[in-house]
Amino acid sequence: MAHKSKKKANATPRKIAVVTGGGDCPGLNAVVRAVVISALNRGWEIYGIERGFEGLLHKNRIVRLESHHVRGIIHTGGTILGTTNRGNPFKLVSDKKMDKKGKATTSDVSAEVAKRFKKLGFDAMIVIGGDGTLRIAAGLADLGMPVVGVPKTIDNDLAATELTFGFSTAITTATDAIDKLHATAASHERVMVVEVMG
Template sequence: MKRIGILTGGGDAPGLNAVIRAVVKTANTLFECEVIGIRQGFEGLLDSKGTLPLTPDIVRGILPRGGTILGAANRGNPFARRIVQDGREVIEDVSDLVVERIGELGLDTLIVVGGDGTLRICLELFEKGSPVVGVPKTIDNDIRGTDVTFGFDTAVAMATEAIDRLHTTAESHHRVMVLELMGRNAGFITLEAGIAGGADVILIPEIPFGFDSVFEKIQERARAGRYFSIIAVAEGARPEGREQIFRMQGDMIRSPRLGGIGQFVAEEVAQTCALETRVTVLGHLQRGGPPTAFDRWLATR
């Protein structure tokens, strides 16, 4: 009997459990293959207790669940693993151990579900001779070679609902509401949710913005008697002539974390337009919870 391994790496996204379920059901029903789950991304391959058998009974009922029953790790790069040695942190390459472990487990194929970082690791393992297959996953919808990735539709739905809710309170109190959304250097979530939710201003990383045009739009609405506005801004958006804003700088292991552009925009608007302004950072609500019907379907495919 052939044996398949599956792991989920990087940040979670709605639809991961649907992928796991589809792999297990297809492998067992159509091909009579055994499926082994790897816990906590690539870290599970370095842990003697990091695996578990996956059967149709185990994955029953997980289709509508958010997250991943296998767990995930953002810091599990086997080519640059952070360890503590003699009281200090050092970086080591344990990829050979991962390749060896794949062989020890008798895996004919390892399915790696992840975003761009995880898929880069997948490629490097493939180049070292490991039988790996990558499945693209990200709420950001920015993986080359894909039209849409599962998790994106759910994130857009959540962001659109947030805009709908902010509209009512903004109109009631005559406020400018700034909503900061995820997406890193891609503005797909902000653009689609902004259009769907009827945002008055949409700011995305792909197009550096000028504050003058933002101010003019807000003031134009105020002159027309509409003293409220919705600004949807992607976390990676930046004003013309300025750098992106980070809430945490990166290092050789961790990527820098974007954040703060929403507050920056809100302060500039409040100062120039003399309107009460509030900022909302939707954050990980875009990642969590049940996937939409579309994401369940796409992940199952």
């Protein structure tokens, strides 16, 4: 009996979108790869939304992903989907529209994003991002878009997570750099100031 229900669940293929938002951090491509492989193993269609949420508004920024797209990307930095800090559909920055002071204006295109999401036939969107990106995802969920959030930040400052991916690599890299600078500072009898994120 359980076997029949499993087949029935797989009878309607799912159409899933994956998007990365905000800054990049180590591990993004590994998560994108895991999402793609997991979806394909279930017989689902998986689409990458390039350059953040704004990519949903542009046909040429929605790419169907297959296993060859994610082959060999686990240790590659950044994200194959691209990302942006300016892609908030609730306050989308427009470089083409300026206010009287010459500053870029913003507009709320969230309803258009939700409408396009539905028109494209997506069943859900997997959102990989930090606190700002996940706040946007929550807002889109309020508009009826099924969303799954994957927290990421090198700052390790997201609520409800003990350790975010990206943090460990950032600490290791910063520690290694500081150790090397310590030797240089000692050799030259100098004090060095190092600024790190987080």
